[in-house]
Amino acid sequence: MSTAPIIERCREIFEDLDFKVVRAWKDAEPGRKVMGYMPFYVPREIIHAAGMLPVGVLGGGDQLEVIHGDAYYQSYICRIPRSTIELGLTGRLDVLDGMLFPSICDVIRNLSGMWKLMFKDKYAHYFDVPQNFDDGVGGAFYIEELKILCRDFEEISGREVSDEALRRSIAVYNKNRRLVNQLYDLRIREPWKASTTDVYLILRAAMVLPVEEHSDLVREYLAAAQDEEKPMRDNCRIVLCGTFCEQPPLGLLRSIEMAGCYVVDDDFMLVTRWLLDDVPLEGDPLENLSDAYLHHSGETAAKYVPDVKTKGLHLVEAVKRSGAEGVIFASPSFCDPALLDRPMLQNVLDAHGIPYTSFKYAENSGQMQPIREQAGTFADSIKLWSAA
Amino acid sequence: MTITAGIDVGTGAVKCVLFDVTGEDASWLGKRVDRVRRRDPMKLAEEGYAAVLEEAGLKPDDVAYVATTGDGENVAFRTGHFYSMTTHARGGVHLKPGIRAVLDVGSLHGRGINIDPRGKVLSYKMTSQCASGSGQFLENIARYLGVAVDEIGTMSQSADDPEAVSSICAVLAETDVINMVSRGISTPNILKGIHMSMASRLVKLLKAIKVAEGPVLLTGGLALDTGLVAAIQEDMTDQKMDLAVEASPDSIFAGAIGAALWGAFRHQKLAQIGQLAQAS
Numbered sequence: 001m002s003t004a005p006i007i008e009r010c011r012e013i014f015e016d017l018d019f020k021v022v023r024a025w026k027d028a029e030p031g032r033k034v035m036g037y038m039p040f041y042v043p044r045e046i047i048h049a050a051g052m053l054p055v056g057v058l059g060g061g062d063q064l065e066v067i068h069g070d071a072y073y074q075s076y077i078c079r080i081p082r083s084t085i086e087l088g089l090t091g092r093l094d095v096l097d098g099m100l101f102p103s104i105c106d107v108i109r110n111l112s113g114m115w116k117l118m119f120k121d122k123y124a125h126y127f128d129v130p131q132n133f134d135d136g137v138g139g140a141f142y143i144e145e146l147k148i149l150c151r152d153f154e155e156i157s158g159r160e161v162s163d164e165a166l167r168r169s170i171a172v173y174n175k176n177r178r179l180v181n182q183l184y185d186l187r188i189r190e191p192w193k194a195s196t197t198d199v200y201l202i203l204r205a206a207m208v209l210p211v212e213e214h215s216d217l218v219r220e221y222l223a224a225a226q227d228e229e230k231p232m233r234d235n236c237r238i239v240l241c242g243t244f245c246e247q248p249p250l251g252l253l254r255s256i257e258m259a260g261c262y263v264v265d266d267d268f269m270l271v272t273r274w275l276l277d278d279v280p281l282e283g284d285p286l287e288n289l290s291d292a293y294l295h296h297s298g299e300t301a302a303k304y305v306p307d308v309k310t311k312g313l314h315l316v317e318a319v320k321r322s323g324a325e326g327v328i329f330a331s332p333s334f335c336d337p338a339l340l341d342r343p344m345l346q347n348v349l350d351a352h353g354i355p356y357t358s359f360k361y362a363e364n365s366g367q368m369q370p371i372r373e374q375a376g377t378f379a380d381s382i383k384l385w386s387a388a
Numbered sequence: 389m390t391i392t393a394g395i396d397v398g399t400g401a402v403k404c405v406l407f408d409v410t411g412e413d414a415s416w417l418g419k420r421v422d423r424v425r426r427r428d429p430m431k432l433a434e435e436g437y438a439a440v441l442e443e444a445g446l447k448p449d450d451v452a453y454v455a456t457t458g459d460g461e462n463v464a465f466r467t468g469h470f471y472s473m474t475t476h477a478r479g480g481v482h483l484k485p486g487i488r489a490v491l492d493v494g495s496l497h498g499r500g501i502n503i504d505p506r507g508k509v510l511s512y513k514m515t516s517q518c519a520s521g522s523g524q525f526l527e528n529i530a531r532y533l534g535v536a537v538d539e540i541g542t543m544s545q546s547a548d549d550p551e552a553v554s555s556i557c558a559v560l561a562e563t564d565v566i567n568m569v570s571r572g573i574s575t576p577n578i579l580k581g582i583h584m585s586m587a588s589r590l591v592k593l594l595k596a597i598k599v600a601e602g603p604v605l606l607t608g609g610l611a612l613d614t615g616l617v618a619a620i621q622e623d624m625t626d627q628k629m630d631l632a633v634e635a636s637p638d639s640i641f642a643g644a645i646g647a648a649l650w651g652a653f654r655h656q657k658l659a660q661i662g663q664l665a666q667a668s
Binding site: 231380 | 461467468469470471474509650653665
């Protein structure tokens with residue numbers, strides 16, 4: 001089997017701003033409920049355990065004309081809340097029975113309040129996550145947050161979120177995470193076989209497909225990609241950093257690849273691999289989810305790092321693990337978390353002698369020539385002038 | 389011995405070269421340039437590559453590395469791609485060892501590139517999106533005036549009273565030219581005025597990147613335009629820039645040459661670490 005039809009399907013899902021896949025899932029059985037969520041992380045296991053479909057809402061991309069959304073924000077605010085409001089006001093998110101707004105930045109937190117005012121008949125919840133990683137403090141707080149979700153979701157779905165249901169859902173997501181990690185491993189090993197455009201589209205499909213279906217899709221892609229003969233190019237290997245909330249346009253990813261870079265690690269759609277290990281199936285499932293968040297989760301700008309000496313080391317580790325030769329910081333314009341984090345991360349890269357380049361984008365950026373030039377000259381500088 | 393190909397897919401022409409690189413020595417095995425003229429550049433790249441292979445009596449398997457530059461990222465049989473600044477710098481050093489800057493004037497853009505003796509890009513600046521400093525603009529004007537592209541340089545150098553043309557905007561410059569024609573200004577004086585306008589923009593690029601040492605090598609499709617070379621030299625003198633500007637008969641191939649030479653360098657580097665890339 002070829003990867004082409006799989007990617008074509010993912011592309012159709014990605015380009016569909018009306019969430020037809022979600023509508024079809026909901027219409028297939030009366031009473032089905034759908035819970036939307038924004039970046040960077042929500043425990044999808046709980047949504048799944050309540051029998052609902054978790055749906056990632058990642059803004060409108062470059063195909064949505066924002067007309068109403070701009071009226072709600074000052075010019076110095078990023079684009080994802082504008083286009084999300086646009087999606088909501090134009091009825092495209094009517095299929096959702098609720099929305100979760102994770103703790104990522106002030107803009108998204110405030111969007112949760114705006115959502116409550118704008119869509120009074122829909123559930124909207126600001127999902128707070130701990131910034132204290134002590135089990136007795138942050139853990140206790142987080143478990144209470146998870147209990148609120150369980151209670152709310154039971155009410156919406158009319159279905160009990162039992163420990164057994166949670167364990168089953170945890171197992172399903174453990175499996176999906178392992179497959180996504182295998183996809184990332186393949187790209188590290190043979191990036192010419194699994195392009196970043198492909199990986200991105202596959203992860204976008206994870207935002208709307210039922211997790212079981214997505215796992216099948218990833219498995220099929222892995223089998224097909226491994227068998228496909230594609231030439232290895234003389235590209236440099238880079239880690240892409242800063243794309244964890246507002247999404248880069250597909251053209252940007254393609255431009256980076258065309259410019260001579262193999263992206264061997266990235267931080268888009270972190271929800272698919274935020275938890276680094278399997279969540280244990282034994283014991284209390286909420287405690288297990290809490291433990292996974294506190295002690296076995298990734299790092300991103302939205303997560304506090306208590307020990308300043310370790311700040312940014314995850315990026316150095318990602319570079320080493322993936323055999324990357326440099327880092328491209330691509331951050332959305334006006335993204336406080338990404339842009340405030342960037343200087344700290346750059347300092348750490350400087351200290352470790354890892355080259356990097358930086359630029360900004362918006363989800364609707366259309367002019368890619370400057371990015372191609374910048375990424376291309378960065379790739380050239382690594383290939384021709386690096387010490388290795 | 390490493391045989392490498394360089395393919396420079398430009399807006400106006402596709403240039404292909406084939407080199408035999410042994411240590412520091414690089415010798416030509418073939419070269420070809422095809423004007424695009426509304427044809428598919430990717431097809432021209434394929435044909436050009438086949439032609440240089442035939443010229444050298446070689447097969448694709450004999451080539452260690454196919455390097456593209458310009459808009460060649462989509463050439464399917466490439467091994468790797470290098471950016472125009474990088475390749476023009478390296479190609480420039482190959483054509484004229486000792487140069488310290490390259491002025492690449494192609495169909496769509498002009499680029500000033502400050503380089504070190506190895507051909508490493510130290511800084512660069514490009515013309516903006518307006519085409520008034522580019523070859524396409526000059527070609528358009530020549531067509532309006534009924535002058536063959538090859539005649540532009542000689543005619544421009546025979547000007548006795550050149551007319552100034554807008555150096556800011558191609559549209560304004562074209563309007564200027566129409567007015568000049570209706571006022572009876574001679575073709576050489578119009579062409580010289582255009583060369584002066586282009587030279588002014590291009591020298592500004594060199595000033596912006598603070599090129600202090602020469603010589604400067606003109607590369608790209610317009611390097612063979614002797615009228616432009618003369619106008620750039622004159623503008624530099626007017627600007628009190630003590631730099632010599634030169635062109636090589638092979639300046640149009642600078643990007644392709646640079647790509648081929650960097651390809652050889654990468655091939656050797658990858659061989660050393662056991663990670664040879666393969667062109668399809």
